[in-house]
Amino acid sequence: MHLDPLSLRLFIAVIEEGTIAQAAQRCHIAASAVSKRLSELEDSLQTSLLERTNKGVAPTAAGIELLQLARSALNELEQVNVRMRDFASGLRDHVRVFANISAITQFLPREISTFLASYPQVQVHLEEKISAHVTQAVAENAADIGIIARGLYGQALEKFPYHSDELIVITPSQHPLSQRQQVTFAELLDYDFVGLHTGSAINMQLQKAASALERQIKLRMQVTSFDALCLMVEAGLGIGILPKAVARPYRATLGIHGLELKEPWAARELLICVRSYQALPRAARLLVDHLRQL
Template identity: 55%
Template sequence: MKLDPLSLRLFIAVIEDGTIASAAAREHIAAAAVSKRLSELEQMLGTQLLVRTNKGITPTAAGVNLSVLAREVLDGLNDIVARMRDFSDGRRGTVRVFANISAIATFVPPLVKSFNERYPEVHISLQEHDSLTITEGIANNLAEIGIFTYLPHSADIEVYPFRTDELTVIVPVGHALADRDEVTFSETLDYEHVVLRAGTHLRFQMLTAAGRHGKSLRANVEVSSYDALCRMVEVGVGIGILPAGNAAIYHLPGTRTLKLAEPWATRELFICVRRVDALSPVARLLFDHLRSHS
C-alpha cells in the first residue's frame, strides 16, 4: 500500500472547499482526476472517507481522522524540504576544519562563536594539527578548511592570508634575561628551553635558527600545549618561545615576556582550501566568514 502525497493534499482540499470542482481549481487539476484519486484512496484504505450529496461533500468520521493524519504527514514532508534547503544554502551541515595550535588558542575561538551565532545549525568539527599535516590534509580532502602558519609545501591547494602573529620569549621572574625588554634567539640558546612537541612549525623554526647560529637547542622538556609550556616556565624549568597572542592568554604572574628580536619572529597565518569554487555551501559560508574577519 502506497499513499500518494498528492492524493492526501487533494483530499484535504476537497474537505476544506466542500466541492471537488473548487478543490480542482485550487490545485490546478481536472475535476475528474480529483474524483478518481479520491475513489482510489477510499478503495486503498478500505473505508468510506467522504459523503457526496448535491449540496457538496462532507467527511465521514474516518475522513475527519484521515484529514488530521494527512496534515501531519504533509507538514512533515514540507519540513524535510525546508531542512534540505537549509543544507543546500549552507544553513545546516558539518564543516571540517584543521588548524594549528596557535590559531586554535587565539584567533579561531571568537570567529567560531560569531559564526555559530549566525548559523546555529552548522556543526564545526575543529581538529588541531601541525601546519604540514594541515596542508596535506586539505589536499587529500580530510578537511574542507585549514588554518596554518605558512611554510614551504607541495600540496595542491589554494592559500589565502589570514592573520599575523609575533613570537615572544617568556622567562621566569628572576631569570638572567628577566630584566631585558628584548632578546635575540642566539642569546636564548645559552639557556634551557621548554619546547612544543616535535612536528610543529615553531619547533622546526627554532631548530633551523639554532643551526644557523651553530648552536644546539637545549630542550629537555617537551610539551603539547602552550598552557603547559607557560606553566613549566613559571616554575623555572626553562624559558619558552611562543606567539604573543598565546602568551597574553596564558601569561602567569611568575613570568616575564620579552620581544624576540628576529626577522622570523613575525609569522603569517593562512587559510587553505582545495578549491574555493568546489567548497560545499556550508564550508563556503565558514570560509567567507573567516576571510571577512581577517
C-alpha cells in the same frame, strides 16, 4: 573485479603494517584472504602494487600512488555517512576544520562563535593539528579547511591570508634574562628551552634558526600545549617561545617574564588553506569567507 572499500582498506592496512600477517590481524581477517584480495586488486589494475620480501611488503611506485588515492576515496565515502547522519539529525551542513594551536588559542573560538550565530544550522568540527598535518589532511580531503602558519609543507593548496601574530620569549621570573626587554635568538641558545611537540611550526622555525647560526637548541623537554609550556617555564625548567597574544593572560597570572624577540621571523603569518575554494561545499565556502573578513 571492481574496486571496493574493503579491498582498499586492506591494501592501506598492509602498507601501514608492513606485513600481510599483521594487516590481517588488525582487520580480523585471514591472511590468505588478504593475500587473495591484493592479488585480485593487482590483476584488476594490471600493475604491481607491492614488492614482497622475506621481511614483509613495500609499495611500488604505483602502490604509493594508490595509497594516496585510496585514503582520499575512503575519506570521501566516510563523509557520505557523516553528512547523511547530519541530515537525519536535522543538521543541514557540516564543515571540517583542522587548525594549528596558535589559530585555535588566539582567533578561532570567537570567530567560529560569530559564524554559528549567523548560520546555526551548520555544524563545525574543529581539530587541533600541527601545520604539516593540517595541509596533508586538506590535500587528502580529511578536512575542508585548514589554518596553518606560513611555510613549505609540500602540498599544492589554495591559500588565503588569515591573521598575523608575533612570537615572544618567556622566562621564569628569576631567570638571568628576566630584566631584559628584548633579546636576539642567538642570545637564547645558551639556555635550556621548553619546546612544543615535534613538527610544530614554532619548533621547526627554532630548529631552522639555530641551524643557520650553526648552533643547537638545548631542548630540555617538549609539551603539547601553550598552558603546559607556560607552567613549565614558571617552574624554572627552561625558557619558551610562543605568540604574544597567547602569552598575555599567563604573564598576568604566572611568575613569568616576557621579552621581545628581535628576529624578522618572529612576525608570522597565518593562512587559510583549501584544496579548491570553488569545489568547497556551500557551508565551507561561507566559513572561509567569514574568516577572511575578520
